[in-house]
Every structure is written in structure tokens, then in C-alpha cells.
Amino acid sequence: MFETVVVATDGSESVRRAIDVALDLAERFDAEIHCLYVVDEGDVASSPERLRGEMRDALEERGREAIAEVRESTNSEVITAIREGHPASVIDEYARDVDADMVAMGTRGRHGENRFLLGSVAERVVRTCPIPVLTVRQLAADEGETELSGTPERP
Helix, strand or coil, rough: CCCCEEECCCCCCCHHHHHHHHHHHHHCCCCEEEEEEEEEHHHHHHHHHHHHHHHHHHHHHHHHHHHHHHHHHCCCCCEEEEEEEEEHHHHHHHHCCCCCCCEEEEEEECHHHHHHHHHHHHCCCCCCCCCCEEEEEEECCCCCCEEECCCECCC
């Protein structure tokens, strides 16, 4: 069912569950795993001109660390890429380029009125990418983990 899975990471805690779920699915289907980190060109451009080079370098280093975390989470080979641009557009383009069957990414999973104000990269990818996108919400502190089978964990 899945031959190529793209895991989009920003190195944040909110993507950790998505990485675990995506790697589990990839392993179950013996799929090729791609890990993508996008240096947000908006973050670089919004920094003072004299600091842009340092900002880009720092973001690229964060990307290398985020990718290393994904690699350490699996025994499978992981094809990696760091790109620069608008994250949603780059994720979409990369997934098309590698002929992905699925894109996996995390979302912070806002509640209440804020859920309508996401404006997140995940939301843009879900709305624009023609490839299926699996979003995995970060759990709130008072929520428990569940297994992929849907059975809640018992304390």
C-alpha cells in the first residue's frame, strides 16, 4: 500500500508522535523512508540582514539534528533532505518529486476556538498536496497515548 513515505520534521516535540507513527507504517509496509526538513525562508528573511547567514546556518543545524533523531528512531535506511523555501510548498514539491504515497507530519492540535485559526504548515499541506497526508496531533499534558490499534494504554 505504501512504497514511499515522506516524514516532514521541524525538530519540535509536536512532530515526535508523527515520526513514530510514520516509521511504524513504513516498517509494516517495507516502504522507503524520506525525511525532509525545510529551512523556512520567511524566518531567514525576517531576521536582520547582517544576521541572515547565521540564522540560515542555525536553522540548517537544527535540521541536521532533527533528521538525526529520525534516523536514530529506526533501523531502516532513511533518505534525507534539507531544503529552503516556504515549508508547505517545499513539502508538496518534494513529495511529488519522490513519488511519495504518503506525507506524515505533526500538528499541535489546538482546541476550542483556536482550532479554526491554525494557519499551520500542516493545514496548508493537507489542503494543497495531492498526496495523502497523515497528520498526528501532539497530545495535551492530560491526554494519554493510544496504540495504533486504537486501544488506550492503561496506567
